[in-house]
Amino acid sequence: MIISMKPDATQDQIDHVCERIREFGYKVHSIQGEERVVIGVIGVGDVTACLEAIEVAPGVASAVRISSPFKFVIKEFKQQRTQIPINGVSIGGDQFVVMAGPCSVESEKQIMEAAEFVASVGGKILRGGAFKPRTSPYSFQGLGEDALKLLKEVATTLDMRVITEVLSSEDLPLIEKYADILQVGTRNMFNYSLLKSIGKIRKPVLLKRGFMATIDEFILAAEYIYNGGNEQIILCERGIRTFETQTRNTLDISAIPILKMETSLPVIVDISHSLGRKDIVLPIAHASLAAGADGLMFESHFNPAAAWSDSQQQLDLKESEDLIRYLEKYFKF
Ligand code: PEP
Numbered sequence: 070m071i072i073s074m075k076p077d078a079t080q081d082q083i084d085h086v087c088e089r090i091r092e093f094g095y096k097v098h099s100i101q102g103e104e105r106v107v108i109g110v111i112g113v114g115d116v117t118a119c120l121e122a123i124e125v126a127p128g129v130a131s132a133v134r135i136s137s138p139f140k141f142v143i144k145e146f147k148q149q150r151t152q153i154p155i156n157g158v159s160i161g162g163d164q165f166v167v168m169a170g171p172c173s174v175e176s177e178k179q180i181m182e183a184a185e186f187v188a189s190v191g192g193k194i195l196r197g198g199a200f201k202p203r204t205s206p207y208s209f210q211g212l213g214e215d216a217l218k219l220l221k222e223v224a225t226t227l228d229m230r231v232i233t234e235v236l237s238s239e240d241l242p243l244i245e246k247y248a249d250i251l252q253v254g255t256r257n258m259f260n261y262s263l264l265k266s267i268g269k270i271r272k273p274v275l276l277k278r279g280f281m282a283t284i285d286e287f288i289l290a291a292e293y294i295y296n297g298g299n300e301q302i303i304l305c306e307r308g309i310r311t312f313e314t315q316t317r318n319t320l321d322i323s324a325i326p327i328l329k330m331e332t333s334l335p336v337i338v339d340i341s342h343s344l345g346r347k348d349i350v351l352p353i354a355h356a357s358l359a360a361g362a363d364g365l366m367f368e369s370h371f372n373p374a375a376a377w378s379d380s381q382q383q384l385d386l387k388e389s390e391d392l393i394r395y396l397e398k399y400f401k402f
């Protein structure tokens with residue numbers, strides 16, 4: 070159920086409506102929009118009786134039943150697009166954002182070099198894995214807290230924001246201390262206990278689409294986070310697994326406008342993990358922004374050939390620069 074209050078509804082009237090909803094056994098989420106308060110109602114109860122009671126309550130403009138499985142991240146509830154401000158950088162506004170940096174943090178020198186050139190091309194958000202989800206247990210697993218410290222230190226020096234992946238709920242307190250945006254990777258999109266833990270955090274989260282997830286499952290994963298109370302969610306399309314072998318995954322371009330139509334959340338496209346190659350990043354980045362993406366994530370390294378992970382897809386300085394300068398001709402950066 071979604072209840073829109075009248076623009077001139079008083080706080081007492083809003084409180085009264087919330088109280089009535091709770092009496093019917095429901096949970097209440099309210100949002101102060103620009104013009105009016107919108108109240109989202111979830112849970113199990115007698116919907117008809119509740120609707121009837123609420124419709125006639127003073128200050129209520131409308132009360133409608135929502136049959137969609139998505140409750141909070143949908144446009145009907147939020148009414149305006151979610152913009153996520155992170156210390157002066159806005160995600161979901163009219164400019165596209167760039168989140169770039171190496172696949173993994175390897176050393177102070179490596180992260181500093183990568184960050185310097187991301188900053189030099191205008192990127193404001195530094196990525197870098199500290200805890201790496203690797204397919205093989207014998208591959209490099211990340212430098213852990215040392216990497217987090219390096220990310221923070223370098224980002225502070227260059228006035229950048231940090232995004233890094235959270236692999237498990239156990240690491241959350243540590244990562245929360247250092248990161249500005251928490252990343253949930255493709256393998257963890259279905260980890261509902263992690264999503265619930267992230268719902269309790271009050272920091273922006275970038276949720277990647279599971280490589281086997283439908284768009285609906287992806288949106289429901291975002292609902293888990295929102296339902297926990299964390300509304301600062303950024304969706305990230307990073308490709309899904311198909312029978313195609315020319316690219317690492319198949320980037321689902323159609324997911325971008327669908328996510329923008331169905332939800333109020335910003336959408337970022339990861340052109341590195343979706344493609345797994347660099348020679349087609351220009352047209353794919355162009356297509357992603359043209360389809361409505363609010364920004365791009367890509368991996369960049371001072372010397373990709375020497376990278377400890379994903380060396381084949383990391384862009385070097387020149388490739389990063391060429392990409393941004395090309396996109397700037399068509400989109401606001
Ligand atoms: C990453 O961004 O470092 C990463 C591992 O991505 P994904 O979860 O999309 O594979």
Ligand code: MN
Pocket residue numbers: 172173342368378379
């Ligand atoms: Mn990687």
